[in-house]
Amino acid sequence: MEALMQSRNPAFRGNAFGRSTSGAAYGAPARGAPGHGAPGYGAGGYGMHGAPGYGVQYQGQSAPPGYAPPGAARPMTMDDVVVRGFLTLATLVITAALAWAVVPTRLAVPVLVVALILEIGIWAFITFGRKANAPLVLAFAAVYGVLVGIVSHSYNDVFHGVVFQAVIGTALAFAATLAAYSLRIVRVTPKFARFVLAAGVALIGLMLVNLLAHLFGADQGIGIRDPGSPLAYVFSVAAILVGCFFLLLDFDSIEQGVRGGAPDEFAWYCAFGLVLSLVWIYLEMLRLLSYFYGGRD
Secondary structure: OOOOOOOOOHHHOOOOOOEOOOOOEOOOOOOOOOOOOOOOOOOOOOOOOOOOOOOOEEOOEEOOOOOOOOOOOOEOOHHHHHHHHHHHHHHHHHHHHHHHHHOOHHHHHHHHHHHHHHHHHHHHHHHHHOOOOHHHHHHHHHHHHHHHHHHHHHHHHHOOOHHHHHHHHHHHHHHHHHHHHHOOOOOOOHHHHHHHHHHHHHHHHHHHHHHHHHHOOOOOOOOOOOOOOHHHHHHHHHHHHHHHHHHHHHHHHHHHHHHHOOEOOHHHHHHHHHHHHHHHHHHHHHHHHHHOOOOOO
């Protein structure tokens, strides 16, 4: 019985990228292949189990490593994820730099609003439409970069040098999270994934409540963004940690996709998830560091 490998990252769930041209879900045995796919979470474990191979047979014999039969989608490799992740992040950085340099202060808010609307629209199309390809993901990164560039510029005008510090902090958080995942210090399980998703939703919910409280007269909302409140420090640290947890889910999805023979276009979806997590960490790092500039010029 075939079992479809489900990603533990909620952003990667669904079957849009779960099937190759042969019709078999990646991570599940292809037609005529010996059963070696990853079992579902309810099937006595998770991860990849069974005999090595690529899940295909050619003329009754297992295909040699690296061989793709005619008409089969090329499986995703780690190099695909690295290259496409780099392209996506580079696109975001370039548009952020352009927005920083080109957008005048008087137009910053209108441009920010337009970029935010476009970003949410593209994000929703990719996430709920289960479609990720080069034009969509790079367009998302370009629009997101405009937003990041404007926000970064506004912070740096008030807190000189904070952007560079936030970039360094984000890079260190990424490296530490990758090391923790590689060394299996933290293990990604279905229970862990549910916790991360719940924590992310809770944080976003608190941000919305804080915004509404501010709009209805409370100057500092509920205090989670008030530099003078210890609650703001706790909230930002928690948000950074949740961003790192989302990175762990991204790494797990990438590893499962490579092992399970996901089609190569899934690498764009992985790049999309990585950029979302990194920008989340960066923006929260930016806000947290700005709290320590109190009283400084």
